[in-house]
Amino acid sequence: xxxxxxxxxxxxxxxxxxxxxxxxxxxxxxxxxxxxxxxxxxxxxxxxxxxxxxxxxxxxxxxxxxxxxxxxxxxxxxxxxxxxxxxxxxxxxxxxxxxxxxxxxxxxxxxxxxxxxxxxxxxxxxxxxxxxxxxxxxxxxxxxxxxxxxxxxxxxxxxxxxxxxxxxxxxxxxxxxxxxxxxxxxxxxxxxxxxxxxxxxxxxxxxxxxxxxxxxxxxxxxxxxxxxxxxxxxxxxxxxxxxxxxxxxxxxxxxxxxxxxxxxxxxxxxxxxxxxxxxxxxxxxxxxxxxxxxxxxxxxxxxxxxxxxxxxxxxxxxxxxxxxxxxxxxxxxxxxxxxxxxxxxxxxxxxxxxxxxxxxxxxxxxxxxxxxxxxxxxxxxxxxxxxxxxxxxxxxxxxxxxxxxxxxxxxxxxxxxxxxxxxxxxxxxxxxxxxxxxxxxxxxxxxxxxxxxxxxxxxxxxxxxxxxxxx
RNA sequence: GCUCCCUUCGUCUAGUGGCCUAGGACGUCGCCCUCUCAAGGCGAAAACACGAGUUCGAAACUCGUAGGGAGCGCCA
Numbered sequence: 001x002x003x004x005x006x007x008x009x010x011x012x013x014x015x016x017x018x019x020x021x022x023x024x025x026x027x028x029x030x031x032x033x034x035x036x037x038x039x040x041x042x043x044x045x046x047x048x049x050x051x052x053x054x055x056x057x058x059x060x061x062x063x064x065x066x067x068x069x070x071x072x073x074x075x076x077x078x079x080x081x082x083x084x085x086x087x088x089x090x091x092x093x094x095x096x097x098x099x100x101x102x103x104x105x106x107x108x109x110x111x112x113x114x115x116x117x118x119x120x121x122x123x124x125x126x127x128x129x130x131x132x133x134x135x136x137x138x139x140x141x142x143x144x145x146x147x148x149x150x151x152x153x154x155x156x157x158x159x160x161x162x163x164x165x166x167x168x169x170x171x172x173x174x175x176x177x178x179x180x181x182x183x184x185x186x187x188x189x190x191x192x193x194x195x196x197x198x199x200x201x202x203x204x205x206x207x208x209x210x211x212x213x214x215x216x217x218x219x220x221x222x223x224x225x226x227x228x229x230x231x232x233x234x235x236x237x238x239x240x241x242x243x244x245x246x247x248x249x250x251x252x253x254x255x256x257x258x259x260x261x262x263x264x265x266x267x268x269x270x271x272x273x274x275x276x277x278x279x280x281x282x283x284x285x286x287x288x289x290x291x292x293x294x295x296x297x298x299x300x301x302x303x304x305x306x307x308x309x310x311x312x313x314x315x316x317x318x319x320x321x322x323x324x325x326x327x328x329x330x331x332x333x334x335x336x337x338x339x340x341x342x343x344x345x346x347x348x349x350x351x352x353x354x355x356x357x358x359x360x361x362x363x364x365x366x367x368x369x370x371x372x373x374x375x376x377x378x379x380x381x382x383x384x385x386x387x388x389x390x391x392x393x394x395x396x397x398x399x400x401x402x403x404x405x406x407x408x409x410x411x412x413x414x415x416x417x418x419x420x421x422x423x424x425x426x427x428x429x430x431x432x433x434x435x436x437x438x439x440x441x442x443x444x445x446x447x448x449x450x451x452x453x454x455x456x457x458x459x460x461x462x463x464x465x466x467x468x469x470x471x
Numbered sequence: 472g473c474u475c476c477c478u479u480c481g482u483c484u485a486g487u488g489g490c491c492u493a494g495g496a497c498g499u500c501g502c503c504c505u506c507u508c509a510a511g512g513c514g515a516a517a518a519c520a521c522g523a524g525u526u527c528g529a530a531a532c533u534c535g536u537a538g539g540g541a542g543c544g545c546c547a
Binding site for chain 2: 009012044047100102105106115118137161162163170171174175178180181182184200202204205206228229231237263267268269270272273274275294295296297299301303308347348379412423424425437438439441442443
């Protein structure tokens with residue numbers, strides 16, 4: 001059987017980090033083995049499912065670049081099929097009608113909990129042949145085996161075994177004519193010929209009853225792989241405060257999609273000591289069997305480091321479009337300044353996200369408002385005026401074709417020499433002239449990106465503000 | 472309560488009985504480099520949850536204990 005995996009979110013929210021990693025692992029396993037990856041939307045719960053969530057999930061998948069080969073398949077389009085299978089099971093004696101009301105079931109559960117035993121359906125209608133009572137809700141329950149054990153070799157966790165005595169006769173068809181989750185999943189996975197069910201380990205407990213369903217349907221069992229959870233930095237469940245926001249929030253915050261993938265692939269999976277993986281490498285090296293058993297915590301510091309790594313080591317031209325997106329998001333016009341790829345080169349050692357990069361790039365796309373007074377006080381006194389004047393002379397002299405960081409560096413060094421000072425004495429006032437502050441990338445790049453005309457104008461602007469020396 | 476799962480530096484992890492005086496990475500700290508800020512280089516502190524057992528030998532295997540997580544719906 002060739003490899004077919006699926007990612008099956010329910011559209012009741014956006015795609016968050018946990019879902020994204022599940023999707024990634026499903027996608028990687030399929031790609032690695034040359035198989036197919038199916039996207040299925042589990043929208044049987046009409047109350048909670050929304051179109052907005054469907055769109056949000058699709059957006060997230062697209063942004064991450066996790067392309068699916070089939071789907072999205074909506075479960076709501078398959079109700080006839082679920083009903084047909086449920087009725088076949090009844091006809092085959094593998095499922096039966098039951099007529100309890102919700103209130104009766106709640107009361108049964110309450111009694112069992114009070115008695116300190118695991119709440120389970122008592123099987124009242126399991127073997128009853130009396131005619132159906134009138135005016136009662138009717139559901140279909142699966143006739144779960146009562147003896148024996150269910151076991152499977154989980155591809156992540158190893159052998160897991162549970163006694164059938166722990167299971168009860170689950171409802172597969174609700175009184176409101178909807179299938180239930182555990183049933184729809186199995187019918188879909190069988191029909192879609194899913195070979196590897198990869199999902200969060202909150203589903204381990206569902207697996208044995210699903211296996212029984214497979215067997216009742218006479219369907220071949222897929223391999224199961226249950227992924228450990230991802231927690232927030234504090235070890236608690238991911239909440240809005242930390243990771244449980246939409247993956248799109250990571251785009252807004254300035255993370256590269258492939259950097260986010262690199263970070264999350266290492267949550268629970270590793271390949272020796274390697275930390276950095278391109279998407280191609282992940283596909284080549286990933287194997288679901290190498291995934292860890294234990295939950296992990298989301299660490300923003302490491303994500304930021306990985307993101308910077310990719311900003312530093314990728315082709316700037318590949319980063320530039322993402323920076324442009326951020327510039328626009330800040331209300332800046334990328335056309336009103338230098339080539340964004342050059343900005344990437346100047347700033348990538350100094351920031352961890354594209355957001356920070358765009359904010360720092362502001363001075364090249366718009367005039368800055370005011371000078372940093374503290375910077376002025378520290379660096380604009382002494383011989384700052386002479387240094388700036390010398391720099392102005394040298395920079396004005398540069399032919400346009402020589403407006404490069406290398407030539408600018410040489411020019412500023414000549415200026416420093418002319419006033420008999422170290423480069424630092426020229427660089428700091430220049431920095432203030434260029435950006436208004438005492439912090440910026442190396443002075444040659446800073447000046448280069450401002451552009452020649454604007455650079456000269458900015459020197460003049462600062463000179464005009466400095467007190468005229470008494471001659 | 473019952474069932475299932477998990478447990479190596481603060482965090483992500485390497486480790487499949489001797490290569491472990493437990494390795495790497497993020498973060499932290501120190502030094503170097505330096506036109507600011509970074510980045511980079513070098514270095515440091517930092518972990519096998521606990522207890523028994525198996526074995527010549529255990530981070531690794533077994534059993535217990537503790538701690539954490541998940542599930543026990545006509546939710547998914």
